[in-house]
Amino acid sequence: MSTSQMTTPAIQVSDLHKYFGENEVLKGIDFHVDQSQVVCVIGPSGSGKSTLLRCVNRLEEPTSGKILVEGIDITDPETDLDAVRARIGMVFQQFNLFPHMSVLKNLCVAQQRVKKRSKDEAVEIARRNLAKVGLADRENSYPAQLSGGQQQRVAIARALSMNPDMMLFDEPTSALDPELVGDVLAVMRDLASEGMTMMVVTHEMGFAREVGDKLVFMDGGVIVEEGDPRQVLGDPQHHRTQAFLSKVL
Amino acid sequence: MTLKRATKRRLRDGAAYVALLAVIAIVVLTADRESISKNFLDWDTWKSLWPDIVLTAAKNTVKYTLISFAGGILLALVLALMRLSPLRLYRWLATGYIEFFRGLPALVVIIFMSFGVPLAFGWRPPGGLIGGGLLALIMVSGAYMAETLRAGIQAVPKGQREAAQSLGMGGFWTMVTVVLPQAIRIVIPPLTNEFILLVKDTSLLAFVGMQYNEVELTSFGQQNLISSADASPLLAVALVYLVISIPASQLVAFLERRQQKVAR
Numbered sequence: 001m002s003t004s005q006m007t008t009p010a011i012q013v014s015d016l017h018k019y020f021g022e023n024e025v026l027k028g029i030d031f032h033v034d035q036s037q038v039v040c041v042i043g044p045s046g047s048g049k050s051t052l053l054r055c056v057n058r059l060e061e062p063t064s065g066k067i068l069v070e071g072i073d074i075t076d077p078e079t080d081l082d083a084v085r086a087r088i089g090m091v092f093q094q095f096n097l098f099p100h101m102s103v104l105k106n107l108c109v110a111q112q113r114v115k116k117r118s119k120d121e122a123v124e125i126a127r128r129n130l131a132k133v134g135l136a137d138r139e140n141s142y143p144a145q146l147s148g149g150q151q152q153r154v155a156i157a158r159a160l161s162m163n164p165d166m167m168l169f170d171e172p173t174s175a176l177d178p179e180l181v182g183d184v185l186a187v188m189r190d191l192a193s194e195g196m197t198m199m200v201v202t203h204e205m206g207f208a209r210e211v212g213d214k215l216v217f218m219d220g221g222v223i224v225e226e227g228d229p230r231q232v233l234g235d236p237q238h239h240r241t242q243a244f245l246s247k248v249l
Numbered sequence: 250m251t252l253k254r255a256t257k258r259r260l261r262d263g264a265a266y267v268a269l270l271a272v273i274a275i276v277v278l279t280a281d282r283e284s285i286s287k288n289f290l291d292w293d294t295w296k297s298l299w300p301d302i303v304l305t306a307a308k309n310t311v312k313y314t315l316i317s318f319a320g321g322i323l324l325a326l327v328l329a330l331m332r333l334s335p336l337r338l339y340r341w342l343a344t345g346y347i348e349f350f351r352g353l354p355a356l357v358v359i360i361f362m363s364f365g366v367p368l369a370f371g372w373r374p375p376g377g378l379i380g381g382g383l384l385a386l387i388m389v390s391g392a393y394m395a396e397t398l399r400a401g402i403q404a405v406p407k408g409q410r411e412a413a414q415s416l417g418m419g420g421f422w423t424m425v426t427v428v429l430p431q432a433i434r435i436v437i438p439p440l441t442n443e444f445i446l447l448v449k450d451t452s453l454l455a456f457v458g459m460q461y462n463e464v465e466l467t468s469f470g471q472q473n474l475i476s477s478a479d480a481s482p483l484l485a486v487a488l489v490y491l492v493i494s495i496p497a498s499q500l501v502a503f504l505e506r507r508q509q510k511v512a513r
Contacts, residue, residue, distance in 0.1 A: 059411050086417025096412035100430050109426055110416035155412075162416060 008071045010035050010166050010197040011056055016065035018051055025051050027221040029065070033166070033214075036195040040208035040229065043218035044244055049201045052218070053170050056199065057088045070165060086114050089159030089167040093174050095151040097143040103130070103154050104139040107161045115162065122161075129157040133187050149180030153187055166197035173204060205249060209233055217241045287479065294481040298473060305462065306469035307489050313379075313451040313465055317386035318444055322398075324391030329398035330424075343395070350392035356453045358385040363457045378457040386450060394443050401436035402428060438508065441501040445494050466490060 011033040018026035025048045033039045041049045054060040056067060058074055058081060067074050074084050098106050107126035111117045117125070130136050133153035143151055152172055159167060169188065173181040185207050192198055192211045202208060208215050208229050215229035217238075225238045233249070236242045252260075331343035350358065363381035367373045374381040405428050413423040452467035459468055470486035 057415055059415065082414075082417045082419045084417075085415055088415070090412075090415035092408060092412065094408050096406075096408040098409065098412070098427055098431075100434065110413070110418055113422045113426065114417040158416070 008035075009033060009068070010037070010070060011199065012066075012068040012071075013052070013056070014066045016052070016055060016067065017063045018048070018055060018060060019063045025221050026055070026062075029223060031216065031223060031226070033197060033199050036197055037213045038192045038196075038198045038200065038211055039214045039216060040212040041199065041201045041216045041218060042203065042205070042208060042244075043224075047218040048221040049218045050170055053168050053199060053201050056168060057085050057090055059090075082114065086110075086162055087165045089156075089162060089164035091152070091155050091159055091167065091169045091172045093171040095143070095148070095155045095175070097151055097155055097158070099143050101142075102139065103135070103141050103143070103146075106143070106154060107158045110158075111161055125161050125163075126157070129160045130154070132160070132190070133157045134183070147180060148176045149183045152176065152184045156184075156187055156191075160191075166199070167191065169198065169200040169202065171201050171203065173202070203248065205233060205245075217244065219244065289480050289484045291477070291479045291481045294473070294477040294479055295485060297477065298482060298485050302466075302469060302485060302489060306464055306466045306486070307493070309463060310448065310451050310465040310490075311493065313383060313386070313454060314444070314448050316383055317390055317447050317451065320383075320387035321390030321394055321443075321447070322440070324387060325394035325398050328391060328395035329402060332395065332399050333402060347392045347395055350389050353389070355386065355389045355450055356456060358389050359453055359456060361385070362388070379454060379459055379463055382454040382457045386447065386454075390443060390447055390450075393446075394440065397436050397439045397443065398432065401432035404435050405431045434508075438501050438505045441497065441504060445497045445501070448494050448497070449490065 009032040011031075013029055013031045016026050016029040017024065025046075027048075029048075029052055031052075041052065043049045051060055055062050056069065056074075058067075062075055065075070069084055069088065072079060072084060074081065097103075098109070101109065104123065104126055107129065108119070108122040111122035111125060112119060115122075127136065127139065130139055133156055135150060135153055135157070138146065138150065138154075143154070146154065156167075156172075172188070173184050176184065181204070185204060188198070188200070188207070189211050200207075200212070212229040214226060215232045216226040217224050217232060217236075217240075219240050225232055225236060225241045232241065233245065236245055328343045328347060331339040332347075334340055334343075359382045362374060362385040363378045366381065374384050376383065409427055409431065410423055413427040418426070451465050454465055455468035455471060459465075461472075464472065466486045466489055470482045473482035474480065
């Protein structure tokens with residue numbers, strides 16, 4: 001296991017600061033995700049966890065600090081941001097499927113425009129990923145015809161169709177009715193078992209405990225505590241972690 | 250004496266109808282019917298308008314409307330994107346243009362483009378006077394539609410753009426495949442309204458004067474007004490305008506209803 005793949009972290013964040021106007025939402029974050037690792041980020045709302053995730057593919061512009069994705073500095077203005085983004089799958093809380101396109105088209109458009117795949121190739125890959133999330137029969141549906149859970153699984157399939165090296169999940173189940181959460185988590189669990197590198201901002205403590213390799217607890221723009229999920233959840237060391245977990249568990 | 254609420258309402262409604270009928274009766278009774286039929290309903294004049302009123306005049310009105318609308322929407326798209334540009338210079342230029350041309354009467358711009366520009370710059374717009382007038386309509390309608398399009402683009406949820414960007418789609422493809430198709434859908438009803446306004450604004454072209462095969466409805470009416478010495482051509486032209494614009498506004502109403510349904 002001495003390949004450079006294993007030694008370069010998938011995501012390496014150092015001394016990351018982010019201001020929204022006067023408001024400092026990230027106050028010096030140091031953190032990394034290794035290849036094939038599943039890292040879950042938890043914390044109260046306003047703790048900066050979503051902002052941190054969104055900085056990793058620069059949907060938010062970091063104010064200062066460094067973010068390396070597979071060794072490439074994405075804060076460097078010379079970096080081809082679109083090329084980096086094409087290798088980072090992103091799943092949003094609100095799904096953000098394109099409502100004017102069929103499910104199949106949702107999965108194909110970026111493959112054809114960004115990856116320059118032929119239509120046949122894109123369709124084949126799209127169908128494979130739809131089957132993977134259990135929605136092979138819905139390729140001609142439009143997003144509005146699907147339930148929230150189905151839409152989110154389509155969104156995951158859309159991200160996977162770009163063959164990303166890693167996946168970012170921004171509270172993927174928070175907008176779902178409770179009975180639909182399980183299907184989405186099952187898809188994410190499968191992904192993790194296939195060795196996908198994942199960074200997941202979530203409130204699903206069960207998922208973090210069972211699937212996560214590392215748990216990060218954030219509060220007030222800093223990482224308060226991080227470590228093995230069972231350890232952090234079972235025996236939190238910091239009083240802020242204890243206070244938060246006592247409310248959600 | 251106290252009346253029931255329903256009785257009161259019935260009395261009030263009845264009074265309104267009586268008042269309306271009275272007004273109609275006064276108009277009908279005081280109108281000089283002989284003069285009206287001579288001036289507006291002269292059968293020979295009406296016959297003489299056919300078929301040019303449709304085959305030339307209405308056709309040209311529709312043609313000029315389509316040209317101005319198509320050109321205006323292209324210009325509007327450029328202006329709208331400039332207004333949303335991160336580059337301040339573009340924003341300023343677009344804002345200046347839009348404010349300038351929304352602040353001027355279309356007729357002034359038409360005269361300027363048809364007569365002023367050839368005089369001042371020695372450059373004649375293609376298509377002669379009409380060409381200059383059409384260019385002016387494009388410039389003015391572009392300014393109006395730019396604001397409509399900008400609003401439509403901004404109404405597309407931010408998450409749509411973020412999703413496209415996160416898939417590695419650059420600014421151009423994000424705009425073309427994700428944002429614009431949704432924005433256009435949002436602005437179809439207001440754009441149809443602009444279209445109806447343009448139908449009527451092509452009448453301003455009558456001011457520049459045109460050859461017989463170029464005439465649109467208003468100048469057609471004017472020319473026939475002079476030759477027939479009665480006002481029947483004006484009434485005929487007015488009816489043709491309504492035949493064009495009322496179905497269009499019905500279309501707007503239909504599109505708005507449909508959009509409300511789609512919007513959930």
